[in-house]
Amino acid sequence: MSNEENIPYVVTGKSYTAVAINCAAKAGEWIKTRLGQFTSLNIKSSAADLVTEVDKGAEIMIRKLxxxxxxxxxxxxxxxxxxxxxxxxxxxxxxxxxxYLWIVDPIDGTTNFVHGLPFFSVSIALAHKGEVIVGVIYDPMRDELFVAEKGKGAYVHGKRMRAAKDPALSDSLVATGFPTEHDEALPNNLATIAALAPQVRNIRTIGSAALSMAYVADGRLTGFYEWNLNAWDMAAGSLLITESGGRVTDIDGNPYHLGVRDVAASNGAIHESLLNVLRDAVPQR
Structure with a gap:
């Protein structure tokens, strides 16, 4: 283990990162107490795109903080x-x-939350002049806090995260999701699952893009991709991954920025192979 990895990770009390951690932790703990107890459920863009009063309350809490x-x-x-x-x-x-722009998803994985499936997270990022400089993803059900600062690495449980070492698609565990937009994004994802499944060790769908990206950063997943995501789904996770030695681009291989919607993230080693499969499966984008 290098000396760098032996150095304790310390967040100063008044830093941007400390505020992001505080917001995510307080919102996450409140969300956890409301699991199975929400009173209103509304549909947004489709029957798969849900919102509850807990989502809205958590965002208000984070905004105020x-x-x-x-x-x-x-x-x-x-x-x-x-x-x-x-x-x-x-x-x-x-x-x-x-x-300075804070990018907040109060519950990433609302459908899981609604069904009582304990895979959801609070995602908070801070961008300075369009570049993400702080990323925090908090999983309240497992009390796991993933934190990254630009140029300072990414951490979980205070320990440095590293992307997976899997060298090839055949060694890889890859995650994706089922987009709420059913006209184009969902068929795209289904086509790529069919193309990718025979070439990887296996595919997972966790139901939270933010949590999936945190798992890529920590080496639990080798890669993640999905169509039609938003900045709040990816901003924090993008920094976690790059600070862990991974790579995040759009499906065409262009570097990640806040406007990216169709994303591919990986440990870096499998990235080009992953992109090739995705592009071949959906040549018209």
Missing amino acids: IMTHFPHHEILGEESVDPGREASAQALQEAKEAE
Whole structure:
């Protein structure tokens, strides 16, 4: 083990990262107490795109905490944006010029939460002039906090994370999801699952893009991809992965930025092979 990995990870009390951790932990603990006890369930863009009063309450809680510390920062939160690709793109366009932009998904994995399946997370990122500099993903059911700071590495349980060492697709465990947009994104994902399944060790669908990306960062998954995601699904996870030695791009191999919707993330070693399979399976994008 290198000396770098022996150095304890310390977050100073007034830092951006400390605020992100505090927000994620407080919201996550409250969300955990509401599992199976939500009172309202609404459909957004499709029957698979759900929201409860817990999502909305958690976002309000996070917003208030952030604004207490950084009243001049901007916040882009999932539950403050109308459903659909166009509304998401417009909201990002309006917010991305902010010097400091917090990007919040109060519950990533709402469908799991609604059904009592304990795989969901709180995702909070901070971008400075469009570049993600802090990423925090908190899994309240397992009390796992994944944290990354730009240039300082990524950590879980205070220990440095490293992407998986799997050298080839045949050694890889890859995750994806089933998009809520059924006209194009869902057929794309189904086509790629059929193409990829014979070439990898296996495929998983966890139901939380943020948690999937955290698992790529920690080497539990070799890769993850999905169509039609939003900035709040990926921003924190993108930094976790790159700070763990992995790679995040769009499906065409271009570097990740906040406007990416069709994402591929991996340990780096399998990245080009993964992209080739995805592009071959869906040549018209």
